[in-house]
Amino acid sequence: MKNRVITISREFGSGGRTIGKKVAEQLGIPCYDSELIQKIAEESGFDAKFVQEAGEYAPGGFLSNLSSRTFGPTNEDYLWKIQYQIISRLAGQGPCVIVGRCADYILRDKADCLRVFIHADAQFRARRIVQEYGERAESPEQRLRDKDKRRAAYHRFYTNMKWGHAQNYDLTLNSGTLGIDKCVEIIRDLY
Amino acid sequence: MKNRVITISREFGSGGRTIGKKVAEQLGIPCYDSELIQKIAEESGFDAKFVQEAGEYAPGGFLSNLSSRTFGPTNEDYLWKIQYQIISRLAGQGPCVIVGRCADYILRDKADCLRVFIHADAQFRARRIVQEYGERAESPEQRLRDKDKRRAAYHRFYTNMKWGHAQNYDLTLNSGTLGIDKCVEIIRDLY
Numbered sequence: 001m002k003n004r005v006i007t008i009s010r011e012f013g014s015g016g017r018t019i020g021k022k023v024a025e026q027l028g029i030p031c032y033d034s035e036l037i038q039k040i041a042e043e044s045g046f047d048a049k050f051v052q053e054a055g056e057y058a059p060g061g062f063l064s065n066l067s068s069r070t071f072g073p074t075n076e077d078y079l080w081k082i083q084y085q086i087i088s089r090l091a092g093q094g095p096c097v098i099v100g101r102c103a104d105y106i107l108r109d110k111a112d113c114l115r116v117f118i119h120a121d122a123q124f125r126a127r128r129i130v131q132e133y134g135e136r137a138e139s140p141e142q143r144l145r146d147k148d149k150r151r152a153a154y155h156r157f158y159t160n161m162k163w164g165h166a167q168n169y170d171l172t173l174n175s176g177t178l179g180i181d182k183c184v185e186i187i188r189d190l191y
Numbered sequence: 192m193k194n195r196v197i198t199i200s201r202e203f204g205s206g207g208r209t210i211g212k213k214v215a216e217q218l219g220i221p222c223y224d225s226e227l228i229q230k231i232a233e234e235s236g237f238d239a240k241f242v243q244e245a246g247e248y249a250p251g252g253f254l255s256n257l258s259s260r261t262f263g264p265t266n267e268d269y270l271w272k273i274q275y276q277i278i279s280r281l282a283g284q285g286p287c288v289i290v291g292r293c294a295d296y297i298l299r300d301k302a303d304c305l306r307v308f309i310h311a312d313a314q315f316r317a318r319r320i321v322q323e324y325g326e327r328a329e330s331p332e333q334r335l336r337d338k339d340k341r342r343a344a345y346h347r348f349y350t351n352m353k354w355g356h357a358q359n360y361d362l363t364l365n366s367g368t369l370g371i372d373k374c375v376e377i378i379r380d381l382y
Binding site: 117165172177182 | 308310355356357358360361362363364365368369373377381
């Protein structure tokens with residue numbers, strides 16, 4: 001019997017991480033996010049900051065790096081493999097919430113997943129990243145576009161799935177129009 | 192004060208129409224779908240079957256027809272205009288559920304919309320169209336692909352929005368994994 005796992009993909013600033021934590025709290029199950037990054041870092045021997053950033057960059061970036069791949073897997077490929085193993089193991093241990101890191105793809109055959117995608121309009125997210133993350137108040141929109149692009153490219157590279165495409169999820173929620181707490185409620189009740 | 196309207200876009204066979212009807216029934220508000228097609232037909236003077244089909248074909252289809260457009264609006268453009276007016280009027284009359292017909296786009300500034308997209312995997316939909324619509328049991332998958340393509344192209348042509356892209360909706364639901372009744376419940380409770 002496969003464990004029931006909630007995977008949450010999210011646009012930067014949409015509150016997906018907050019939603020994941022609240023859902024996990026209300027259900028009394030663990031939520032893996034920065035904790036997961038830490039674990040990956042520990043196992044890989046890489047610096048935690050590098051791991052965090054590698055989780056949002058499609059390897060190579062541009063042609064210059066693609067050529068380096070002809071000589072074997074890149075650091076990002078190595079991290080992907082470790083991440084793959086850790087997420088699979090965590091999901092095998094028991095029910096949990098996993099935020100980001102392509103967990104939906106990694107667990108597609110390994111867990112009974114409720115696959116969620118959280119998004120919101122740019123205005124809502126811009127306000128949030130300034131208020132919650134203490135980001136600079138200057139042009140947060142540019143930063144959002146930048147982050148979204150990276151996440152989409154990373155997801156596409158490793159999963160060959162379109163990030164944010166409704167068909168890839170059980171449900172997608174607009175936290176900007178529905179509100180963070182309503183999103184928590186819907187996901188919790190569906191579990 | 193704008194009326195509260197639920198718009199439901201849906202993949203063929205996903206049960207979007209059934210969900211819309213049940214939601215409307217439980218909320219005690221009207222649901223417009225085939226009724227809407229009838230109204231459009233009456234006002235346009237076109238045959239109801241033509242109206243139904245025009246709602247799923249991007250005008251022109253191929254280059255041959257694009258050229259005809261240089262001589263003025265096509266029949267489909269004319270229908271789009273009437274459809275636009277009817278949907279705007281219905282939403283102005285009071286709260287309701289509108290299934291399909293790009294209502295989400297048409298009402299974007301005219302109503303307080305809850306924008307929903309319903310989808311499901313091909314297997315679930317194939318079984319449904321054979322059981323519920325009495326479609327031929329032979330290769331329903333081909334028919335699904337065909338219908339989806341048409342709806343996506345139609346939506347794209349008139350709205351310039353990507354059909355099925357999570358960011359265009361308040362929520363998207365997988366009726367195959369969540370079940371028709373659960374979808375009804377979530378939408379009804381959000382209204």
